[in-house]
Amino acid sequence: MSSELMIEMKNVHKWFGELHVLNDINLEINKGEKIVICGPSGSGKSTLIRCINRLEEHQRGNIIVEGTELTNDSRSIERIRGEVGMVFQQFNLFPHLSILDNCSLAPIWVRKLPKAEAKEKAMEYLKRVQIDDQAHKYPAQLSGGQQQRAAIARALCMEPRIMLFDEPTSALDPEMIKEVLDVMVGLAQGGMTMIVVTHEMGFAKEVADSIIFMDEGQIVEAKNPKDFFDNPESERTKTFLSQIL
Amino acid sequence: MSLANKEIGPPVIELGVMGWLRKNLFSNWYNSLLTIFGVYLLYILIPPLVNWIFLDANFVGSTRDDCTNEGACWIFIRQNIKLIFYGLYPTEELWRINFVYLILFISGVYLLIPELKYKGWVGAFLLIIFPIICVIMLSGGLGLEAVETRLWGGLFLTLVIAGVGIVLSLPIGVMLALGRRSKLPVVSILCTIFIEIWRGVPLITVLFMASNMFPLFMPEGVNFDKLIRALIGVMFFSAAYLAEVVRGGLQAMPKGQYEASQAVGLTYWRMMTLVILPQSLKMVIPAIIGSFIAIFKDTTLVLVIGLFDFLGIIQFVGTNPDWLGFSHEGYVFAAAVFWVFCYAMSWYSQRLEKKLDTGR
Numbered sequence: 064m065s066s067e068l069m070i071e072m073k074n075v076h077k078w079f080g081e082l083h084v085l086n087d088i089n090l091e092i093n094k095g096e097k098i099v100i101c102g103p104s105g106s107g108k109s110t111l112i113r114c115i116n117r118l119e120e121h122q123r124g125n126i127i128v129e130g131t132e133l134t135n136d137s138r139s140i141e142r143i144r145g146e147v148g149m150v151f152q153q154f155n156l157f158p159h160l161s162i163l164d165n166c167s168l169a170p171i172w173v174r175k176l177p178k179a180e181a182k183e184k185a186m187e188y189l190k191r192v193q194i195d196d197q198a199h200k201y202p203a204q205l206s207g208g209q210q211q212r213a214a215i216a217r218a219l220c221m222e223p224r225i226m227l228f229d230e231p232t233s234a235l236d237p238e239m240i241k242e243v244l245d246v247m248v249g250l251a252q253g254g255m256t257m258i259v260v261t262h263e264m265g266f267a268k269e270v271a272d273s274i275i276f277m278d279e280g281q282i283v284e285a286k287n288p289k290d291f292f293d294n295p296e297s298e299r300t301k302t303f304l305s306q307i308l
Numbered sequence: 309m310s311l312a313n314k315e316i317g318p319p320v321i322e323l324g325v326m327g328w329l330r331k332n333l334f335s336n337w338y339n340s341l342l343t344i345f346g347v348y349l350l351y352i353l354i355p356p357l358v359n360w361i362f363l364d365a366n367f368v369g370s371t372r373d374d375c376t377n378e379g380a381c382w383i384f385i386r387q388n389i390k391l392i393f394y395g396l397y398p399t400e401e402l403w404r405i406n407f408v409y410l411i412l413f414i415s416g417v418y419l420l421i422p423e424l425k426y427k428g429w430v431g432a433f434l435l436i437i438f439p440i441i442c443v444i445m446l447s448g449g450l451g452l453e454a455v456e457t458r459l460w461g462g463l464f465l466t467l468v469i470a471g472v473g474i475v476l477s478l479p480i481g482v483m484l485a486l487g488r489r490s491k492l493p494v495v496s497i498l499c500t501i502f503i504e505i506w507r508g509v510p511l512i513t514v515l516f517m518a519s520n521m522f523p524l525f526m527p528e529g530v531n532f533d534k535l536i537r538a539l540i541g542v543m544f545f546s547a548a549y550l551a552e553v554v555r556g557g558l559q560a561m562p563k564g565q566y567e568a569s570q571a572v573g574l575t576y577w578r579m580m581t582l583v584i585l586p587q588s589l590k591m592v593i594p595a596i597i598g599s600f601i602a603i604f605k606d607t608t609l610v611l612v613i614g615l616f617d618f619l620g621i622i623q624f625v626g627t628n629p630d631w632l633g634f635s636h637e638g639y640v641f642a643a644a645v646f647w648v649f650c651y652a653m654s655w656y657s658q659r660l661e662k663k664l665d666t667g668r
Contacts, residue, residue, distance in 0.1 A: 203667030
């Protein structure tokens with residue numbers, strides 16, 4: 064195992080008005096590690112990963128992604144967004160563009176790839192998530208599971224070194240959850256560094272190197288899956304696990 | 309089960325002309341009553357109108373004495389057609405206007421045919437090179453005799469004002485809308501003030517200001533063309549309205565679209581031009597076209613600053629002693645022409661909406 068440090072969060076705090084949504088978060092994630100974050104709603108887990116690519120701004124502490132510290136400098140934000148891909152709960156595909164154009168848009172305009180090359184690469188990733196036959200359709204013509212896989216392909220087309228997943232299966236019908244999780248498992252086996260906010264404990268058991276339990280803006284517990292499920296220390300973790308398992 | 313169901317057709321009464329009539333016009337007693345009343349209304353209105361406009365109307369001749377006065381006297385329009393379409397533009401120079409119309413017509417038809425390629429280039433030509441051609445052709449230069457704008461008039465002037473107003477106000481409106489939503493307070497406040505001032509003033513006031521008060525603030529000797537001043541007024545007025553329409557579209561965009569664009573690394577301008585504006589402008593096409601139609605019709609107000617637009621010139625020729633008493637014909641003709649242009653815009657907007665629809 065290499066232990067190249069990919070993401071470092073030091074004493075990170077964030078408030079929404081009076082509400083202390085992130086309270087002294089300390090986290091180190093190495094290359095190739097898969098982290099699953101769970102916790103009750105409003106615990107700050109989504110906010111935490113959204114701070115990593117600056118969709119939310121942290122107010123105190125340091126976030127360093129691949130050696131670049133996140134500051135208000137737009138160049139640091141751009142550099143980090145180029146390295147970090149994100150998948151959203153609501154897919155957030157661009158409805159006015161075909162699936163193929165959704166995937167090739169950023170490579171063309173951000174990475175400055177020639178059009179043909181970007182589309183070729185997009186097709187490659189669409190094949191990997193097994194929807195290359197849908198490439199010329201529009202998002203509204205696809206099922207939820209297909210849309211989410213397209214969204215994963217869109218993120219991968221930027222060839223990120225880190226992937227963030229914000230409850231990727233929560234908006235899906237039950238029979239479509241597996242097809243998305245399969246893609247994510249495949250990605251994990253390929254060595255991608257991943258941070259996944261999810262309640263899919265089966266997925267967590269299978270791929271996570273470490274599971275983080277958050278409550279009220281704090282990291283309550285962070286352990287490998289076996290210890291997390293077998294010997295949770297805190298009462299809050301135990302209550303949470305008893306509710307979702 | 310399913311096979312058996314297939315063999316049973318729908319009830320016969322639901323099908324065909326009778327079925328349609330029954331379902332839509334005579335479904336119950338008050339619907340039947342309304343249908344009969346509607347048909348009666350059409351019966352008493354349509355025949356006299358058709359008689360007046362077509363059957364009893366006079367089309368041939370050259371003076372008012374050729375009109376029988378039983379129906380409309382379209383000779384009045386025919387005899388003044390040059391004035392109505394071109395104003396006082398010199399007769400020997402009219403080909404310049406017609407040439408511009410021809411270019412516009414050909415490029416327009418080209419853009420409407422879906423099978424043709426290189427639409428982007430034709431569009432760019434229309435937006436960048438064509439305006440230059442217009443200025444040179446219409447006002448003179450490069451060896452062409454100068455034609456002062458006070459000679460411009462009629463439908464030609466209406467199209468110039470509406471065209472310039474519409475084409476320039478959209479980009480300005482979009483910029484104002486983006487500015488008003490900007491995170492930079494100075495930009496946002498300036499755009500808001502600009503929009504609210506223009507929207508708070510009637511167009512007629514704007515035109516008066518542009519024509520009468522604006523020159524007072526200019527240094528001695530600086531003299532803007534009256535038409536240009538009116539154009540600027542119409543343009544900003546329309547832009548302020550469009551800005552609010554566009555802002556409505558921007559606000560209807562889900563936050564996720566902004567976040568997804570940022571997450572893949574698009575910068576602000578790329579995000580706006582590639583993701584947000586294409587979607588939000590599409591959403592507000594009906595309202596944008598509504599603004600365009602309003603501006604097209606509002607151009608008739610330029611009469612108050614002494615420019616003779618289409619309607620103005622029709623009223624003017626109606627006061628010619630040779631043609632007194634034909635204002636009905638003039639107004640009906642004006643209404644018909646305005647309707648054709650406005651409906652064309654409306655038709656185009658529906659077509660565009662259908663073409664751009666990708667579902668949601």
